[in-house]
Amino acid sequence: MSDAFPRGRSAIAGLxxxxxxxxxxxxxxxxxxxxxxxxxxxxxLGLGDVDALxxxxxxxxxxxxxxxxxxxxxxxxxxxxxxxxxxxxSHVASAALALDAGYIDCAxxxxxxxxxxxxxxxxxxxxxxxxxxxYRPIFPVTSYALAAQRHMHLYGTTREHLAHVAxxxxxxxxxxxxxxxxxxLTLEECLSARMISxxxxxxxxxxxxxxxxxxxxxxxxxxRNLARPPVPVLGxxxxxxxxxxxxxxDMTVTGAQESGARAMAMAGVTHADIAxxxxxxxxxxxTILFLEDxxxxxxxxxxxxxxxGAIAPGGSLPVNTNGGGLSYCHPGMYGLFAIIEAARQIxxxxxxxxGGVDVALAHGNGxxxxxxxxxxxxxxxxx
Amino acid sequence: MSGPEAQWxxxxxxxRLLIQRTADGKAxxxxxxxxxxxxGALEWVEASGGGTVHSFSWIQQRPPEPTFNVAVVELDExxxxxxxxxxxxxxxxxxxxxxxxxxxxxGAEPLVLFRREDAA
Numbered sequence: 056m057s058d059a060f061p062r063g064r065s066a067i068a069g070l071x072x073x074x075x076x077x078x079x080x081x082x083x084x085x086x087x088x089x090x091x092x093x094x095x096x097x098x099x100l101g102l103g104d105v106d107a108l109x110x111x112x113x114x115x116x117x118x119x120x121x122x123x124x125x126x127x128x129x130x131x132x133x134x135x136x137x138x139x140x141x142x143x144x145s146h147v148a149s150a151a152l153a154l155d156a157g158y159i160d161c162a163x164x165x166x167x168x169x170x171x172x173x174x175x176x177x178x179x180x181x182x183x184x185x186x187x188x189x190y191r192p193i194f195p196v197t198s199y200a201l202a203a204q205r206h207m208h209l210y211g212t213t214r215e216h217l218a219h220v221a222x223x224x225x226x227x228x229x230x231x232x233x234x235x236x237x238x239x240l241t242l243e244e245c246l247s248a249r250m251i252s253x254x255x256x257x258x259x260x261x262x263x264x265x266x267x268x269x270x271x272x273x274x275x276x277x278x279r280n281l282a283r284p285p286v287p288v289l290g291x292x293x294x295x296x297x298x299x300x301x302x303x304x305d306m307t308v309t310g311a312q313e314s315g316a317r318a319m320a321m322a323g324v325t326h327a328d329i330a331x332x333x334x335x336x337x338x339x340x341x342t343i344l345f346l347e348d349x350x351x352x353x354x355x356x357x358x359x360x361x362x363x364g365a366i367a368p369g370g371s372l373p374v375n376t377n378g379g380g381l382s383y384c385h386p387g388m389y390g391l392f393a394i395i396e397a398a399r400q401i402x403x404x405x406x407x408x409x410g411g412v413d414v415a416l417a418h419g420n421g422x423x424x425x426x427x428x429x430x431x432x433x434x435x436x437x438x
Numbered sequence: 439m440s441g442p443e444a445q446w447x448x449x450x451x452x453x454r455l456l457i458q459r460t461a462d463g464k465a466x467x468x469x470x471x472x473x474x475x476x477x478g479a480l481e482w483v484e485a486s487g488g489g490t491v492h493s494f495s496w497i498q499q500r501p502p503e504p505t506f507n508v509a510v511v512e513l514d515e516x517x518x519x520x521x522x523x524x525x526x527x528x529x530x531x532x533x534x535x536x537x538x539x540x541x542x543x544x545g546a547e548p549l550v551l552f553r554r555e556d557a558a
Contacts, residue, residue, distance in 0.1 A: 186468045186519065186520060187520040189547070189549055190508050190520050190521060190522050191497065191506070191508070192495070192497070192508045192520065193497060197495050197497065197508055200495035201493040201494070201495055201508070201510055202493070204493045204494060204495060204533070205492070205493040205533065208493070208533040208534075249498070250496075250498045251497075251498055252495045252496070252497050252498070252508075253495050253496040253498070253528075254495075255495075299520075300510075301510050301518055301519060301520045302518070306493065306510075
């Protein structure tokens with residue numbers, strides 16, 4: 056099977072987040088446009104340079120059209136991929152191909168949601184399919200709970216293990232001024248949190264915040280002459296293995312196993328090369344599953360791995376160094392924020408800078424562990 | 439001719455739990471027009487109703503609304519479906535537990551539910 060990718064030939068030339076946390080009085084589109092303008096300004100480009108739009112909004116099925124109209128541009132290509140929170144990793148993959156082919160010259164990838172200020176509930180209209188819905192699972196929490204319960208059964212994973220994912224995320228967020236949840240968190244608080252859908256409690260769930268994000272991609276040769284150091288895309292791959300968790304062959308093994316291996320092969324990197332991992336932690340079980348499926352620990356060992364402190368500040372593998380969806384922000388879809396934190400680490404601009412990061416992995420999750428997509432970013436030194 | 443989903447619902451309304459089977463005997467659910475991944479024909483078979491709990495979750499509601507469970511059940515034929523195991527309270531459900539299907543007709547639509555096999 057062909058798995059060609061134009062390694063390093065396109066790059067993130069600009070990036071921005073906007074309104075992370077609470078941004079009352081603004082619409083999702085207003086926030087998305089502001090993030091887009093900030094990312095363009097970061098790159099030293101303007102609206103007139105954009106000829107391709109990539110967007111996925113939780114509450115607007117025609118977001119690609121709405122966004123083009125709002126910005127007042129006529130893109131040559133518009134991608135409104137709806138694979139959930141991983142859509143943005145897929146956007147990076149298809150933008151990289153189109154840029155390298157000369158089909159487009161400048162891609163704006165953007166997202167924004169005011170879901171916290173607008174009512175504090177997940178804004179998506181997506182829900183369980185007709186086979187699952189009559190049994191009233193809480194969408195999407197129960198799907199993740201079913202996977203967690205099975206992981207506990209097969210591998211002895213415990214609620215304490217899950218809690219250590221939340222504790223590690225919070226430990227990073229405490230020193231990130233942009234993070235929404237910065238108060239210190241204890242194991243006891245996690246374990247006594249209100250149960251929602253066993254074994255997932257409130258402490259295992261991501262935040263519900265406002266927030267917008269955008270990145271600008273150009274070919275790397277052009278990005279070298281723009282305002283900021285380019286962050287080349289070394290590899291990007293997506294995998295779609297199911298929609299309902301009930302249809303998973305093994306609900307403790309996700310398509311991250313495929314997307315991660317493919318993206319790393321495209322990038323020509325091994326686990327030892329990857330200095331930091333930004334992954335989509337909508338629920339604590341995600342971090343454990345993705346660390347296993349991406350190959351940072353063996354299947355079933357994710358619980359003890361996170362409990363050892365490995366992913367917390369000072370640990371052997373810095374994960375979600377902004378605080379992640381659990382403590383930084385989660386405005387309905389988090390994928391683009393993971394990409395931006397990976398790029399900020401490479402540019403040396405993260406709130407918790409690791410220093411000397413040449414390769415970073417950003418991993419997105421969509422649906423209910425359904426869609427998995429992995430992006431490997433590098434510094435100029437990796438070309 | 440109606441599609442497989444309508445045929446499945448019609449059978450359920452008559453009290454029969456159907457699943458599909460591929461040419462090489464693999465069980466398929468939910469109903470499809472083709473064998474997943476290969477495209478071959480499918481035939482209907484009546485499920486035995488026996489199965490095991492593959493995973494479960496207890497959904498917590500604000501009192502006085504009761505806690506209830508959602509279970510993924512693997513039928514003995516091999517296909518899995520989401521359902522509920524009735525007649526158990528929190529703590530009495532475990533992965534691997536044997537369950538038996540029945541069709542609940544109390545609601546607007548017939549619904550496949552399960553009870554513990556030793557209670558069937």
